[in-house]
Amino acid sequence: MASRLRERDAMSFVIRGLSPEPFQPLFALDDAALAARNIRCVVADADRGFPCRVTLQDARQGETLLLLPFLHHDVSGPYRASGPIYVREVALSGGVAEFRDELPPSFPRRLLSLRAYDADGLMRDADVVEGIDAIPHLQRLLDLPGVAYLHVHNARPGCYACRVDPA
Template identity: 50%
Template sequence: MHFRITGLPAEPFAELFGLSDEALAERRAVRVVADQPHGYPCRVSLTDAEPGQSLILLHYEHHPVDSPFRSSHAIYIREGEQQYDRVDEVPDQLRRRLLSVRGFDGQGMLRDADVAQGTALEPLIERLFSDTKVSYLHIHMARPGCYAARVERA
């Protein structure tokens, strides 16, 4: 089964990088500098920031559905990144983490979910999509619980 993983589009976040720290705080966002490798995952490019790189940490509604599973969480974004959008490719950022993968139907209702190491993501995607009522998947970083990416059938 072919699948497509996408990060978030960059455009909705572009204006944030020009804001002052005070203006960011008014939007419940903060500017941070990565101080370790693999600790600051950009949700646009699905790459990890290198130590010393600046990011914005903000609250984001990643599942804006009209169901009890409507959801939001904190995410990191990095300036100048391009949206990850690939078929049958898992980015290194996801490969190196424990992931929670959730399958939703067309009404935004949870149909199934499981946890897997990123190195074993493809079999889990295939299993969840074997349910024909599953329309899309959301991948979350399992330990902090934050949204990482969307998966669709390709």
């Protein structure tokens, strides 16, 4: 009974991938036009290691992706941040990935950096956790006073993975 109470009282959350719309015109560009925008077209050489920020799934070997700079924390202040992301070409045909109170399939096998921000985009707390154990940590951070949302990064390479909002 105590575990049910804990589950019922836990902060509910939603994880969403990026919208595919801003990336659609990029796949029509040639290598020179992509390079002028600091973008590279790559082909996944393994089934792991190419995490798409739209589908929140790893690309499969042989899939085409773009590797591009992305402003993932567009705030005024010291925590404004950008970094490299992958977007799979097949992601353009679907909608925005959404996971409610669960992790995307690729997260449990990664080391994750969780960063909690307030409504002004200032970091309030952070943690590094094994992906398999991430859910209670996401809920704990979202439950802190003043926390408006979280960012998840793949801790080893440090790249942005997604945003987490209270549901």
